[in-house]
Amino acid sequence: MTFGLAQDVRRPTDSPRADRVTYVELFFDLVFVFALTQLSAYLSENQTPIGVLEGVIMVCALWWAWVSTTWVTNWLDPAKLPVRGAVVALTFVAFVLSVSIAEAFGERAWAFALAYVVLQVGRTGFIVWATLRHDREVSKDFTRVLVWTCASAALWIGGALLPLPWQLPLWIAALGIELLGTLLGFPVPRHGRVLIGAWDLSGPHIAERTALFVLITLGETLLATGFTFVGMESSPESFVAMASAFVATAAAWWIYFDHGERIGSEAIEASDEPGRLARTAYTWVHLAIVAGLVLLSVGDKEALSHPDAQGLTPTLVVLGGPVVFLVGTVIFRRVLGDGWQLSQLAGIGALLVIAITALAGSSDALTLAALAALVLAAVAVGETIARVRRGRRGGG
Template structure:
């Protein structure tokens, strides 16, 4: 019965910053529903690999990602394991599950259901912040500001469900803009309530793992759908190595984040951390679809242009995002690694442009090679640092 009596509590500040925090069992359970949502979004892109299909994929991906961001930042600052919070989290999970159900036709006949589901995720978050207003005086300014902005965004999404296409999508864009602007313009309240420096990188890392999982699923599914032969097997190995390399260069460096080190935690850098991860996770999801398309392509013909751009462009987006995170120190600060990531992105875009006549195994092999060089460069840099210290 103790859980009934708990209220939201502030989980940040000078004392809390020294507290070792990890994702709770509830947060890990909550993430499970995003496994399904990300899978459905990837399937949407798999069904339509044209430029229009990719833009639609991004348009559906952003609100799903933003719903996760809202809950994550709330839990980072105000997490409490009381029954009300558990029930509201359960409601959020149902709403995200509804998002996933409506993704496949999310820009056509299921768009109204998608809009209502997203509105429910935002209204539920507003209920969480109303509890903060009631119980945590020092956070009332931030909570009121968020309640106002997020409510306006949720209302726009809800109204859009009853407005015909394409005006419906205009309201979606306005709603997302209000959501983003609310977070960006709340600096005067956020500066005294900076997120917990240890918990935040872990949560973002877990979402990155969820999206990386799509690349592994793509390898397994692609091979299972193909007649087993040598080239398919080699392509599958290359596909796995791409996912493994991306995991390596992200998680090998994330422990060097200035957020985790609790040094110079400026609000602007936290926002770069937040928005800098968006192209990374979009790129990872795109890469997974690209890997599957490559494995399932005719090995004796040139890889179709949309598939070539999926795998090359997806990995290039990841490299560009990692370059920004390296440059700002939001993962291990290293100008050399930032340059290597940027160079890798340029090479991959070049490959997408000129690789018109290359077969699938050649494309995926070259992408895997570029990714592997990034791992080797990191190992070399780490070895240099160790030698210098000795």
């Protein structure tokens, strides 16, 4: 066998490096701080149905680019020079992707699409090459993934070269191919499909990597609020909006990290199908969690910039993020076998009642932001009380 990387760069299974998050992975994450800031700004400036659809496409693309890289570094050891070099190269490509977000549906559509394709195809091709000599089954699995990724790549490039009426449907179809491939196991005629449930993964690594991305997204929320606040004249309304944004962000951190983050790695390690559980809990469900936090930052900026705004759009902008975030976290906990969290379900219900009341009455964006922050804080308190009570009974 002459093709394939001669050095074995797979993660060791019998050393502390098996579950460790490396510094080069954190370096890769730094680019996504900027990407999320650009995405938040884009959504704030394009509060139209088309703008929302474009935002959904970019949220999915950014998340898919990041989480797919996380899966690859779960197999390969970033401490090895070839893998480290590959991650640094992918970081540059992700940076190009990030700087193209503002004009992804304009003059830089080609740059966004090309960077995304290079990320997806290049990364998948690298793991095929890196594992071919040392783990043929993994190499075969990612070869199937590569076939689907190349099919999607053609639509990304085609959409970038065509006018906007064609760009949107082609990019939606491109994402659909990748997501459908994950659901079906990337089947290839005469070559079978990927048995994701049988993948032997590092649960602690995936859980920690994803938690760090959630932390980055929370940091972006504070950055967006801070930059918006310093560009305004001080007023009682702006201070209330800033305080509400901080309370909401801190509560979101508490809800995610107080208990739910910890049980993820334990559930994967104990599962008979760790790959399937990790795919559901971290690839799929976390998309809603991250999207909710991005929308939360957009709502915070709306309350700061237009505190008196009323109507359907401000209501959806301000309350949409907290609702999507709580839906994501409650499903995440349920998937991990932690049951339905009553405080989170109550929080979703309270936010929906506030939204209906706002649409029927005349609540402004600032009032809605303050109420949403109070609801998230109440959910965090309820979660902690429930956890402490379970602990006292010996249940957690």
